[in-house]
Amino acid sequence: MNNSYTLEEAIKKLEHYCAYQERCHKEVTQKLIQMQMIPEVRDHIVVHLLEHNFLNEERYAKAFVSGKFNIKKWGKQRLKLELKRKDISSYNISAALKIIDESDYYKTFNQLAEKKLESIKESDKFKKKKKLIDYLLYRGWETHLVYDKVNELIP
Structure with a gap:
């Protein structure tokens, strides 16, 4: 961006940026750097966004x-x-x-594992297990859950 912003323009732009979608401090700081704002102004804008509850x-x-x-x-x-x-x-x-309900968590995990298993077109049992394990681990499910479920689904 070659634009230069006044403090008020930058604040308005960042207020809109934060109001459009939830943002974290890191995203806001990166946006300010991209806008070529100096560090003192960046800090001032972040404090303003925090005080006015645009950033939480x-x-x-x-x-x-x-x-x-x-x-x-x-x-x-x-x-x-x-x-x-x-x-x-x-x-x-x-x-x-903590906002994730435990029963929803396990229900979602089981549905995901079963759905993925149906889509794996592999005849070799071990390769099939590996594909399912890799998929579930990549998605961030706990190791003990993944291995227990895979062994249950593919004996």
Whole structure:
């Protein structure tokens, strides 16, 4: 971007950016860097966004977990990893993971495993197991759940 922004213009732009979709501090800071704002102004804008509740890491973490679990069917390990990559605190990560209902979690895991198994076109039992295990681990499901379920589905 070759545009230069006044403080007021930058604040309005970032307010809109945060109002459109939940954002974390890291995303906001990257946006400000992309807008070529100096560090003092970046700090001022982040404080303004926090004070006016445009930026809230706990709310962001909960929205992230809810969306990725319900839509992408990610397990807790993947959710934790992705939130850590966004520099979300351990406290907020724990709070966000608590919104997942345990029975929904296991139900989703079982449905995902069974659906994926149906789609694997592999005759070799061991290759089939490996494909299912790799798929579930990549999605961030806990190792003990994955191995127990795979052994149950493919004896």
